[in-house]
Amino acid sequence: MAIEGADIVKAAACLGASISMGLGALGPGIGEGMVAAKACEAIGKNPSEAGLLTRTMLVGQAVTESTGIYSLVVALLLLFVV
Amino acid sequence: MAIDIQTWVNVSAFSGAGIAMGLGAIGAAVAEGNTAASANYAVSRNPSASGEIFKSMLVGQAIAESAAIFALVVAMVLMFSPFPSDSLLWVFVMLAAGISMGFGAIGAAIGSGFPAAAACEGMARQPEMSGPLATNMLIGSAVCQTPAIFALVTSFILMFKDYTGLPLAPTWAAILGAGISTGLSTIGSGVGGGLIARESCLGMARQPLTATTLTNTMLLGQAVTQTPAIYGLLISFMLIFSSSPETAALTPAMALLGAGICMGLGASGPALGIGITGQSAVKAISRNLTAASDITRVMLIGMAVSESTGIYAMVISLCLIFVV
Amino acid sequence: MGELGRIHQLIVPFFGYDLTFNVEAIVMTWIAIIFLLIFGMLAARKKSVIPGPLQVVGELIVGNLFQLTEDTLDKELAKKYGPLICALFLFLVACNWLGIIPFLEEPTKDINTPLALGLLGFFIAHYSGIRTKGLKTYLKHYLEPFFIMLPLNIVSELANVVSISFRLFGNIMGGAIIILVVSYLSYSLVLPPFLNAFFGLFVGTIQAFVFTMLTTVYISLQVK
Numbered sequence: 001m002a003i004e005g006a007d008i009v010k011a012a013a014c015l016g017a018s019i020s021m022g023l024g025a026l027g028p029g030i031g032e033g034m035v036a037a038k039a040c041e042a043i044g045k046n047p048s049e050a051g052l053l054t055r056t057m058l059v060g061q062a063v064t065e066s067t068g069i070y071s072l073v074v075a076l077l078l079l080f081v082v
Numbered sequence: 083m084a085i086d087i088q089t090w091v092n093v094s095a096f097s098g099a100g101i102a103m104g105l106g107a108i109g110a111a112v113a114e115g116n117t118a119a120s121a122n123y124a125v126s127r128n129p130s131a132s133g134e135i136f137k138s139m140l141v142g143q144a145i146a147e148s149a150a151i152f153a154l155v156v157a158m159v160l161m162f163s164p165f166p167s168d169s170l171l172w173v174f175v176m177l178a179a180g181i182s183m184g185f186g187a188i189g190a191a192i193g194s195g196f197p198a199a200a201a202c203e204g205m206a207r208q209p210e211m212s213g214p215l216a217t218n219m220l221i222g223s224a225v226c227q228t229p230a231i232f233a234l235v236t237s238f239i240l241m242f243k244d245y246t247g248l249p250l251a252p253t254w255a256a257i258l259g260a261g262i263s264t265g266l267s268t269i270g271s272g273v274g275g276g277l278i279a280r281e282s283c284l285g286m287a288r289q290p291l292t293a294t295t296l297t298n299t300m301l302l303g304q305a306v307t308q309t310p311a312i313y314g315l316l317i318s319f320m321l322i323f324s325s326s327p328e329t330a331a332l333t334p335a336m337a338l339l340g341a342g343i344c345m346g347l348g349a350s351g352p353a354l355g356i357g358i359t360g361q362s363a364v365k366a367i368s369r370n371l372t373a374a375s376d377i378t379r380v381m382l383i384g385m386a387v388s389e390s391t392g393i394y395a396m397v398i399s400l401c402l403i404f405v406v
Numbered sequence: 407m408g409e410l411g412r413i414h415q416l417i418v419p420f421f422g423y424d425l426t427f428n429v430e431a432i433v434m435t436w437i438a439i440i441f442l443l444i445f446g447m448l449a450a451r452k453k454s455v456i457p458g459p460l461q462v463v464g465e466l467i468v469g470n471l472f473q474l475t476e477d478t479l480d481k482e483l484a485k486k487y488g489p490l491i492c493a494l495f496l497f498l499v500a501c502n503w504l505g506i507i508p509f510l511e512e513p514t515k516d517i518n519t520p521l522a523l524g525l526l527g528f529f530i531a532h533y534s535g536i537r538t539k540g541l542k543t544y545l546k547h548y549l550e551p552f553f554i555m556l557p558l559n560i561v562s563e564l565a566n567v568v569s570i571s572f573r574l575f576g577n578i579m580g581g582a583i584i585i586l587v588v589s590y591l592s593y594s595l596v597l598p599p600f601l602n603a604f605f606g607l608f609v610g611t612i613q614a615f616v617f618t619m620l621t622t623v624y625i626s627l628q629v630k
Contacts (some may be wrong), residue, residue: 002275004418007331007332007333007481008332010232010332010333011331011332011333011335011336011337012336014333014336014337014340014402014406015336015339015340015343017340017402018339018340018341018342018343018344018398018399019340019343019344019347021344021398022103022343022344022345022346022347022348022394023347024348024391025347025348025349025351025394025395026347026348026350026351026393027358028351028353028391029270029350029351029352029353029354029388029391029392030351030352030354030355030358032352032355032356032387032388032390032391033162033331033352033354033355033356033357033358033359033384033385033388034355034358035384035388036355036358036359036362036380036381036383036384036385036387036388037358037359037361037362037384038362038379039364039380039384040091040109040211040359040362040365040366040377040381040384041362041365041366041377043366043373043377043380044365044366044367044369044373044377045366045368045369045370046241047370047372047373047376050373050380050477051478053380054478055378055622055626055627055630056578057380057383057384058383058387058623058627059316059627060177061387061388062387062562063382065387065390065391065562065624068390068391068394069394069558069561069562069565070149070558071379071394071398072394072397072398072561072565073389073558075104075344075398076398076401079398079401079402079405079406101616149604212615235584235588235591236588238591239587239591254550293526302612303556304613305608305609306612309573309576309577309609311578312576312577312580312581312584313576313580313582315579315584316579316583317577317581376477379474379619382612382615382616383616383620383623385617386573386619386620387620389573390565390566390569390573391573393568393569393573393576394565394568394569396572396576397568397572
């Protein structure tokens with residue numbers, strides 16, 4: 001059995017990338033769902049502002065998603081750079 | 083002391099059966115307790131509707147239990163069928179089948195308990211709606227069972243696939259990854275779909291005129307909630323049916339295992355988020371039917387955006403399978 | 407089960423490079439386009455005040471999509487982008503429904519089709535953003551809230567393309583694989599048509615709608 005150091009490092013990078021993206025997708029997914037949930041309720045209460053509420057929801061979700069994007073960046077760096 | 087392959091296969095088959103049934107019992111028990119609690123509350127509120135409530139409690143519990151029955155089936159197959167013992171690969175197959183079905187039963191069972199509980203409460207509030215409520219509950223909890231069916235399909239494919247000629251070294255990780263991917267990814271979809279169905283039952287009892295719109299919105303929301311589970315299933319089929327050349331290196335194995343973990347974990351969060359969105363959308367529609375089309379549109383957009391982190395997880399998994 | 411994920415490819419050597427064509431996706435795309443052209447011609451052939459059945463369907467689809475575009479963008483912009491949005495939706499629906507016909511496959515099952523459409527939406531959104539806001543305001547948006555966020559802002563814009571196209575690809579591919587596996591496992595006559603109806607018609611329509619709406623939303627976020 002010749003397991004080399006480089007192989008172990010690469011294997012750990014693969015596992016690390018998967019854990020980073022897997023766990024990193026959990027939080028933003030739930031959070032963005034909550035944003036959209038409140039937006040739906042708000043439109044139910046005040047349908048005339050639907051356009052504004054949709055835009056606010058999208059901006060809020062984009063900000064919420066940023067941690068997911070950090071995970072994506074870290075995972076891609078681990079896979080293709082390290 | 084030499085332990086032959088047959089012994090190891092038996093060890094893992096029994097452990098797999100334990101995992102499948104042990105984890106698989108969690109969700110059904112929670113859901114049935116939840117339903118019974120709501121039924122008690124409902125009977126105390128409106129004793130004259132107790133017949134209808136009792137009936138719908140039993141039906142709802144039976145549906146919630148079907149996920150646990152799938153787990154039982156898988157556990158039985160693992161324990162009693164004679165599997166070949168020509169390769170150590172079977173050790174991982176048994177474990178993966180158990181993990182897939184065990185985790186896969188949790189979400190679906192918990193999810194299908196929600197609409198049953200809500201239907202009981204709704205019948206106490208609005209006894210004349212018990213017919214439509216029972217139908218809506220049946221549809222809603224049946225859709226909640228789809229993630230468990232995905233897990234069942236994955237387990238059966240894992241157990242009855244022909245593995246002759248496949249190398250042990252990276253294939254074990256692919257098989258284990260396939261089990262984890264389907265198993266974990268179905269948790270969120272099951273619970274999320276249940277949240278939507280619960281709110282639609284409650285809304286129907288509160289505002290009987292909205293019944294048709296609520297059922298339609300519920301089905302739409304539940305269909306979108308299933309998509310992360312479909313991604314999990316996609317990744318696990320790719321893992322099961324991809325063939326890698328034999329290698330002693332650690333990297334390909336870890337990449338395949340990682341693909342499963344990444345997709346499994348990454349799908350459960352967005353699915354839950356989508357479920358929360360759908361729940362609120364259904365609630366908003368039940369309070370303000372005139373805004374239904376606006377709310378449905380925003381719900382779909384919001385769900386699609388919530389799903390994007392799950393899609394990043396899928397992209398990373400695909401990179402791990404095909405690029406690394 | 408061997409054909410799972412196999413793609414028919416035509417590889418043409420071209421001045422030292424290999425050009426790869428996915429024959430199936432190209433042929434199926436053309437079939438979808440021909441279906442749409444026939445539908446359009448039949449629907450618009452006899453335009454009358456009392457419309458025929460096909461004209462009603464056509465007017466319903468186009469009218470509703472135009473209304474949605476007006477709601478998301480505004481009246482002025484909807485005139486400009488409405489045709490694009492309608493065409494995108496109709497094309498996607500035709501593509502996603504193609505799989506329910508035996509021997510035909512969804513062109514959206516090939517990642518290149520959704521990716522191309524996603525890139526199309528991306529470029530249109532950013533081009534119209536630069537047109538309406540001016541290059542300076544457009545570029546300044548990337549430096550918010552701090553200038554350090556520049557690379558992350560760029561990544562998050564690109565991630566939108568990834569998510570929009572892989573969403574379509576994952577759903578259609580997942581549906582096709584589930585149908586394939588279920589038909590392989592069970593020799594049931596009822597199950598595959600039911601699954602085909604669910605994944606092909608229902609999920610296909612929802613995903614086409616989501617793709618179209620998100621493209622509209624991306625345009626509106628850039629423009630406003």
